[in-house]
Amino acid sequence: MADRGYFTRKLGGDKVFSVEAPKIKFGNGVLNELGEDAKSLGMRRVAVFTDRIVAEQESLTIAVNSLEKAGMECEIYDEVEVEPTDRSFKAGSRFASEGKFDGFVSVGGGSVMDTCKASNLYSCFPSEFLDYVNAPIGKAKPVPGPLKPHIACPTTFGTASECTGIAIFDLLEMEAKTGIVSPRLRPDLGLLDPLSLKTLHPMIRAANAFDVFSHACESLTARPFTHRQAPDHPSRRPLSQGANPYSDIACLEAIQLVGENLIQAVHDPEDENLEALMFAGMLAGIGFGNAGCHLPHGMSYAVAGLCKDYQPDGWSSDHALVPHGISVIVNSPAVFRFTGSACEERHFQAAKAMGAETQGASMEDGGSLLANQLIKMMKDTGIPNGLQGVGYGRDDLEDLTERSYAQKRLIDNAPCPVSREQMKELFENSLSYW
Numbered sequence: 001m002a003d004r005g006y007f008t009r010k011l012g013g014d015k016v017f018s019v020e021a022p023k024i025k026f027g028n029g030v031l032n033e034l035g036e037d038a039k040s041l042g043m044r045r046v047a048v049f050t051d052r053i054v055a056e057q058e059s060l061t062i063a064v065n066s067l068e069k070a071g072m073e074c075e076i077y078d079e080v081e082v083e084p085t086d087r088s089f090k091a092g093s094r095f096a097s098e099g100k101f102d103g104f105v106s107v108g109g110g111s112v113m114d115t116c117k118a119s120n121l122y123s124c125f126p127s128e129f130l131d132y133v134n135a136p137i138g139k140a141k142p143v144p145g146p147l148k149p150h151i152a153c154p155t156t157f158g159t160a161s162e163c164t165g166i167a168i169f170d171l172l173e174m175e176a177k178t179g180i181v182s183p184r185l186r187p188d189l190g191l192l193d194p195l196s197l198k199t200l201h202p203m204i205r206a207a208n209a210f211d212v213f214s215h216a217c218e219s220l221t222a223r224p225f226t227h228r229q230a231p232d233h234p235s236r237r238p239l240s241q242g243a244n245p246y247s248d249i250a251c252l253e254a255i256q257l258v259g260e261n262l263i264q265a266v267h268d269p270e271d272e273n274l275e276a277l278m279f280a281g282m283l284a285g286i287g288f289g290n291a292g293c294h295l296p297h298g299m300s301y302a303v304a305g306l307c308k309d310y311q312p313d314g315w316s317s318d319h320a321l322v323p324h325g326i327s328v329i330v331n332s333p334a335v336f337r338f339t340g341s342a343c344e345e346r347h348f349q350a351a352k353a354m355g356a357e358t359q360g361a362s363m364e365d366g367g368s369l370l371a372n373q374l375i376k377m378m379k380d381t382g383i384p385n386g387l388q389g390v391g392y393g394r395d396d397l398e399d400l401t402e403r404s405y406a407q408k409r410l411i412d413n414a415p416c417p418v419s420r421e422q423m424k425e426l427f428e429n430s431l432s433y434w
Ligand SMILES: NC(=O)c1ccc[n+]([C@@H]2O[C@H](COP(=O)([O-])OP(=O)(O)OC[C@H]3O[C@@H](n4cnc5c(N)ncnc54)[C@H](O)[C@@H]3O)[C@@H](O)[C@H]2O)c1
Pocket: 051, 052, 053, 054, 057, 082, 083, 084, 108, 109, 110, 111, 112, 114, 155, 156, 157, 158, 159, 160, 161, 164, 166, 167, 168, 169, 196, 197, 198, 199, 200, 201, 204, 208, 314, 315, 316, 317, 324, 325
């Protein structure tokens, strides 16, 4: 159990934490139950969102067969862009509006689930595109009412998008990632079938597993919920409420599962490894859905958004991109070395759960132990060597800092204050690790 002493009282700080629990079904073969679940949510005419690669996989066939067997009329949309942009969200929304559907199913990774959430939103409540997008880039207009039912069927295990009310995209005109956040975007049900993961490329498995680790570890080491200003109205308590006793339980278990399964799942996966990682992804999703991420994710949006020419192995896209899990983990060792002193015990526990040798080490080494263990595991799984490994150099530090420092929600959730200068140093320290 994570240290409870972390939740010290602070004048004006919140005394309450809330628990949002997604509705999930988990297990080998659960995708066969999709049709009956769709029926019980009142669906008849269903938009099935996927991408071109997943459209060729058995998972999509199983999903569509199950829907049709339960009497659904299905129309498949397979034009989702991997690492979606506003262009892709808008195209999906047009498809959703024109098709007069009464329900949505997404079969794919975070890119597919997020595009489906946004398409459901804009088809139910048409608006200028930037109206619902996070401030200050957009107007952060609240979603006016409930959306149509959505069942999310992930075929990756990193994003936990099936658990969250978040849809992330790349805003092309700003070269920056941003998102739409509302509890109303959360899918009504997530069907997590570990059998869907068997066809994933090893690098996608690695990127996903590091994304899971990051969600869990950032939530575990986030500022305690008691140190965030109490809201002036209960409805204004944010989703990113900071570390709390509920998310701690899910996060520590998720880190342990990643530590035990990551290396084998990349090189020579057994069914048990994939099952464990998908469960870890779900737990981490519950963790960050209630606590929120901080610096590695806050910095990752600039790393992904400013990408010049990096083309990773394993991703189907024909344009340059830094996949999400990689854009996060390249920052993580530098960040956790820096945040270590703000909550030593939590960093120490995370390092131990990831498999670091802790005998003879003291609690105050927590940050460095964790950073060193991550670097070792990144090397062992073929992750690029820091920012230089994905095409950045010293000349990019200013731009990376400029864009990341605008991610206030995430930066404020770090366990210690971070100045603009310190953030630039973090990017500098992320340039290369070995
Ligand atoms: N909504 C959220 O809460 C949230 C959280 C984190 C990340 N994200 C977003 O999710 C996106 C990344 O999602 P992702 O990491 O799940 O990957 P992805 O959806 O981008 O898919 C990665 C690649 O794997 C392929 N693929 C997917 N499933 C497969 C399978 N079973 N077999 C073979 N190939 C398969 C896809 O076609 C694609 O080429 C990013 O846009 C990121 O910003 C969202």
